[in-house]
Amino acid sequence: MGNKNDRRTFLKGIGFGSVLLSTMQYSLSANEENQKVDKSPHYGMVFDQNKCVGCTDCENACAEINLVPKGQKRLFVQDKTDQNHTDEKRYVRVSCQQCEEAPCVQACPTNASHRDSITNIVTMNADDCIGCKYCIVACPYDVRFINEETKAAENCNFCLNSNFKEGKKPACVEACKYTALVFGDLNDETSYINKLLRVKDSVRMKPGFGTKPSLRYIPIVKLGV
Amino acid sequence: MNESINFTVGFTEGIGWHWPIAVYLLLAGISGGALILALAIRFYKKQTENTAVYKSSALISCSTIMLGMVFLVADLEKPFVFWKILINYNFSSVMSIGVAAISVYIPLTCVIVIYAFEKEIKSLFGFLSPIIDLLKIVRSPLEGVTVFFAVIICAYTGFLISILVRFPMLNTAILPALFVVSGLSVGVASLSLVSHKLFKEDMHSGDMKILHKVEWPIMFVEVMFLSMLYVGLLVGGASGHVAIEGFHSGVWANVFWFGVVGIGFILPLVLNFALGKKMSNSLAVFYTSGLSSLVGVFCLRLFIVYAGQIFSV
Numbered sequence: 001m002g003n004k005n006d007r008r009t010f011l012k013g014i015g016f017g018s019v020l021l022s023t024m025q026y027s028l029s030a031n032e033e034n035q036k037v038d039k040s041p042h043y044g045m046v047f048d049q050n051k052c053v054g055c056t057d058c059e060n061a062c063a064e065i066n067l068v069p070k071g072q073k074r075l076f077v078q079d080k081t082d083q084n085h086t087d088e089k090r091y092v093r094v095s096c097q098q099c100e101e102a103p104c105v106q107a108c109p110t111n112a113s114h115r116d117s118i119t120n121i122v123t124m125n126a127d128d129c130i131g132c133k134y135c136i137v138a139c140p141y142d143v144r145f146i147n148e149e150t151k152a153a154e155n156c157n158f159c160l161n162s163n164f165k166e167g168k169k170p171a172c173v174e175a176c177k178y179t180a181l182v183f184g185d186l187n188d189e190t191s192y193i194n195k196l197l198r199v200k201d202s203v204r205m206k207p208g209f210g211t212k213p214s215l216r217y218i219p220i221v222k223l224g225v
Numbered sequence: 226m227n228e229s230i231n232f233t234v235g236f237t238e239g240i241g242w243h244w245p246i247a248v249y250l251l252l253a254g255i256s257g258g259a260l261i262l263a264l265a266i267r268f269y270k271k272q273t274e275n276t277a278v279y280k281s282s283a284l285i286s287c288s289t290i291m292l293g294m295v296f297l298v299a300d301l302e303k304p305f306v307f308w309k310i311l312i313n314y315n316f317s318s319v320m321s322i323g324v325a326a327i328s329v330y331i332p333l334t335c336v337i338v339i340y341a342f343e344k345e346i347k348s349l350f351g352f353l354s355p356i357i358d359l360l361k362i363v364r365s366p367l368e369g370v371t372v373f374f375a376v377i378i379c380a381y382t383g384f385l386i387s388i389l390v391r392f393p394m395l396n397t398a399i400l401p402a403l404f405v406v407s408g409l410s411v412g413v414a415s416l417s418l419v420s421h422k423l424f425k426e427d428m429h430s431g432d433m434k435i436l437h438k439v440e441w442p443i444m445f446v447e448v449m450f451l452s453m454l455y456v457g458l459l460v461g462g463a464s465g466h467v468a469i470e471g472f473h474s475g476v477w478a479n480v481f482w483f484g485v486v487g488i489g490f491i492l493p494l495v496l497n498f499a500l501g502k503k504m505s506n507s508l509a510v511f512y513t514s515g516l517s518s519l520v521g522v523f524c525l526r527l528f529i530v531y532a533g534q535i536f537s538v
Contacts, residue, residue, distance in 0.1 A: 049230060078232045092232040103390065109320040110313040130309050131302020133241045134320050137534070140390050142235025151302040203229055209390055219230035 042100075043121055043158055044186040044214040045170075046193055046202060047093040051180035054079060054091040058172035058181065065162045065171040069148045074156045075172055090220060093181075096143045096155035097205055097213030098122055104135035104144060104155070113153060116160060123160050126152035140209040158183065186214065240534040245300040247530040250382050251411070251523050252293035254404060257379035258412025260286040260334070264372045266435055275341050277424035278416055278432045283341035284423070285415050286375070287334040290327070319388055323381040330374045336360060337371060379408040386533070393468035394533040397457055403450040407522045410447055413440045414518035421511070428511055440518075444490060451485075451525075464538045471532030481528045489521015 054077055062068065062075040076094040102122045104113045112128035113135045115121070129152035136144045136153055147154045159170040168174065173181045184193030202216035263282030266272070272279070298307045311328070315321045339346060339357055347354050360367075383401030390396050413436050420426040426433060455472060458465040472478055493514035497505045504510055 073236065076234065076236070078234050080232070092230060094232045094234055094236075103388075106315075106317045107320065107388070109315055109318045109324060110309050111315045112313075128309055128313060129303070130306050132300075132310070132320065133302070134318070136237055137241040137386075137389050137391070142237055142391060142537075145236040146302050205231065217230045221229065 039187060040120055041185045042187040042214065043119060044098065044184065044193060044216065045158070045173075046182040046196060046200075046216045046218060048180045048182070048200075048218040049090060049092065049220045050218060051178045052077070052091045052093075053178060053180075054089060055177070057175040057177065058093075061171040061175035062156070062159075065159060068154075072145060072148060074154060088220075092217070093215075094143060095215070096122065096157070097141050097211070097215045098156075098158070099211035099213050101211045103138040103140060103211060104153075107134045107138035109134065113155075116157075119158075119160065119164070121157050121160050121164075122155065123157035124152060124154055126150045126154075129153055140206065140211060141213075240531065242530060242534065243300070244527065244530070245296040247523070247526040249293045249296045249300075250404070250526040250530070252289040252296065253378050253382050254408030254522065254526070255411045255415050255519075256286040256290040256293065256334070257375040257405075258408035258410065259289075259416050260337070260375040260412075261372055261379075262409060262412045262416060262436065262439070264368050264375075266432055267368070269435075270431075275343070276432055277420040277426035277430075278436070280341045280424055281416050281419035283334070283338040285419055287331075287338050289415075290331055290334060290378070294327070294331075319381060319385045323378075323385060326374060326377045326381055330371075330378050333367070333371045333374055336367060340364060340368075376405065379405040386529070391537045392533045393461065393464040393538060394454070394458060394471055394536060395529065397454060399450055399454050399457065400529075403447070403454065406443060406447045406450060407525055409443050410440070411519055411522045413443065414515040418512065418515045428506075428508070440493075444493075448490060467538050468533070468536045471528075471536040475532070475535065477528050477532035477535065480524050481532070484524025485521050485528060488517045489524060492517045 056077050059073060059075055059077055063070075063073065066074060068074055074095060078092045078094050080090045080092050082088065082090070098121065102113075102115070105115055105122060108114070108129075109132065110128045110130060112125045112130075114123065114125060116123050126147070129150075131146060131151050131153065133146065133153065136142075136146070139155075144153050144155045146152070158164055159168075163169060163171050163174070169183050170181075173183045182193050182196055184191040186193060186197075188194065197216060200218050201221070202218045204213045205215065205217060207213075259282045263278050267276070267279055298304050301307055310321070310324055314325065339360060343357055343361075347357060380401040383404035386392075386395045387397060387400040417433060417436050420433065421428060455469070458469040458472075461468075472481060496510045496514050496517075500510075
């Protein structure tokens with residue numbers, strides 16, 4: 001008796017198991033298809049270290065257009081010049097990396113730090129922010145801050161509430177005289193940013209955190225002699 | 226780090242979370258730890274009366290968690306809109322989950338207070354008697370639920386900061402466990418002190434003996450978890466080496482070795498075991514070891530919050 005029952009349950013198990021597996025497989029492949037169809041924008045930016053001269057015009061334009069309080073910054077240009085080789089200037093853009101898997105959005109308890117539903121840009125609803133600073137400590141790049149005037153956390157949102165709304169490029173991109181900054185839709189195959197990324201080697205900042213930043217950096221690389 | 230391009234400055238200029246958070250973490254630990262222990266004793270000894278330990282746990286858990294809320298709200302940049310956290314929920318956020326848990330937990334601690342001081346409340350506010358009698362019907366199951374939420378409160382404070390990837394000392398799985406155990410440790414201390422001071426419980430009564438006995442295994446597990454945290458960082462590659470500096474340099478290393486290890490572990494051990502039976506049974510040692518345990522865990526929370534954030538990657 002016991003043996004028969006065991007065999008029956010075993011066969012049943014195989015039956016149910018295979019049904020379960022095939023549905024799981026189907027749902028997984030369905031998800032993949034969905035992603036391919038998805039054409040919502042994914043805005044990104046490229047910083048070309050070879051072109052940046054460290055003039056900080058981008059910093060000033062950003063602060064002015066986004067009404068960032070004096071002394072505070074959404075965007076900062078760090079001088080990373082090696083002190084032993086001061087003739088080889090190196091600058092790096094410090095700003096929100098616009099992660100695809102943004103820890104600030106996951107961490108925010110009030111959904112104030114959120115992804116804009118139309119542009120998919122990580123941005124801030126200052127009214128809903130209670131200033132718990134959880135997003136600030138959750139950010140792997142330490143590029144968020146409390147705006148002294150609004151008392152809300154803030155980040156670079158590609159000028160979503162200023163230039164972007166008027167159909168213009170972000171203030172920093174407009175201000176850069178050396179075209180070190182390129183802004184565009186990474187999901188648009190024909191966009192200039194994609195053309196640039198196809199021919200240039202670019203890297204993501206601290207990719208080990210696994211948050212998939214949308215900012216790409218083209219580092220200065222010496223070609224061998 | 227060997228990366229082709231990198232930036233090494235941030236916008237917080239120092240640290241984002243300060244001592245009020247450490248105080249809150251301590252208070253949440255005391256609240257949860259005291260309740261877990263008192264209710265465990267109640268279940269274990271099948272008590273039906275309201276013991277001194279039970280009354281103490283009710284007072285401690287309710288007051289510390291409420292005081293903790295004061296610290297949390299005061300630390301906000303916009304304390305007057307704190308209520309927005311109660312109407313906007315984001316269940317991918319540990320803080321949101323914590324808020325949800327707290328808003329169940331605080332009423333539960335209030336109910337425990339009602340149970341514990343049933344007679345007093347009934348004599349003072351007679352009109353509440355029917356409500357209290359109604360609540361008493363579900364007393365045992367509700368106490369069970371309370372233990373569950375007390376564990377959640379202790380553990381969530383660990384998860385709250387263990388998701389912060391920038392700080393290798395915090396970004397470890399051991400933190401929630403460490404916070405539960407150190408919560409139990411301060412739970413023992415606060416229960417003993419309050420039971421004796423406020424409710425005149427005999428230092429050598431049955432309940433107090435249990436508290437005194439479980440104190441040492443709890444401390445042992447706490448030491449073990451701390452060692453695991455240390456070893457985890459030691460073998461944790463480049464980021465671990467950044468964070469382990471927190472144990473060796475700066476003011477917070479002193480807080481750890483003198484506060485957590487010296488006052489929190491060694492002092493109570495010496496007082497209770499090294500100085501003979503007469504000494505360890507004295508009132509002075511009873512109070513000193515209880516207080517040193519509280520100070521030790523407070524130092525641990527401070528150390529975690531500050532050293533954890535300072536030594537970031």
